[in-house]
Amino acid sequence: MIKVMLVDDHQLLREGLKTILETTNDFEVVAEATDGQQGLDALAKVTPDIIILDIRMQPMDGITMLRQLRAQQNQVPVVVLTTFDDQAPIQQAMQLGAKGYLLKDATRETIIQTLHNALNGQVALEAEIAAKAFQPATTTTAAPLSPQNQAILTAVAQGYHSKEIAATMHLSERTIKAHLTQIYNDFGVFTRAEAVAYALKHQLIEI
Template identity: 35%
Template sequence: MKILIVDDDGLVCKSLKVLLSREKDMEVISTATNGAEAINACRKELPTIVLMDIQMPVMDGIQATRQIKSEWPNVHVMMLTTFQDEKNIRLAIQAGAAGYLIKSTEVKSMSQKIRALVSGSTVLDADVLKQLTQPAGRETQEKLTPRERDIAALVAQGLSNREIADQLYLSEGTIRNTLSIILEKFQLRDRTQLAIYYLKNSK
């Protein structure tokens, strides 16, 4: 997979490039120091995944993520930052990021999470989840059928449609259709927002 690293700290870019390039299935195709450079890099050589910092000069990571997902919806964006506040987390996810990791994450773990995200899973750091999963009632349980509830729970665990289908002995088509119904019920855009919504509202 092709990786673009975006961070205004040159040392972070250089270190991650060296470490991630050791993974046989990963190639760091470029680095960028702000969101505008990241967009230009996407135009020149489309990456599989972008590792995106939040606070940067010229254009921040959230703005860049929004534009990248608008122009190249198949590009995966993983926020990689020091910020753990709920506002930034939610803004990043609303912009289209499907993952949110803290920079202190070990590279081996990071590479595993990158693979999981590219395969279709939602990836959220454990500390990030704590910010988003405070109990807020049982609305999710009340609105969903038992099958919908099972699927939503597995989405919240980060499973892909294929993995959910295998676990519930259903077809991928059934999972996709049911997932669309769930998203419509709660007016959510994608499985990342569903995972967060479910975890927050099913305590």
């Protein structure tokens, strides 16, 4: 039996996925979490064979969890499940080692096949979003970051928290958060992961 962890903040979606998976003869849901931190905590107690992970969650989103898994050298394959099919998070999830990318309206057959492909070491994406994952990044020009904001966002991309960044840069944590808010407003985004994805997409930072 293949052991699955579900990490998604929507209970109805988790229940739907659990029903789909457990009506097969192959899969068993052994853990559920509502955000990335809960997912990381659950991994201390269970060892799934595969993780189905949402991108947009609070307080810890899926990109951040993927980054933490990579830092820990955790080899459990991850399939990203989301309604958000923009190019940047697809590419970022792939860069962080995700083995598949499913839209939340994927069919039962597509979900099952994608999980099997990921378990076999194949990077599995739905055909309709595969082009987005591998096409060159857009050449749209974005306003450059100030040196200070570039340093802050680079540190965020490397997984550092505001308190750690503040200590390194000899600034207050409140000041770091104010700079991040300014970056979010400039980029038109709402989370750290989206800000990092935008900056990477437009080559404003390097990690």
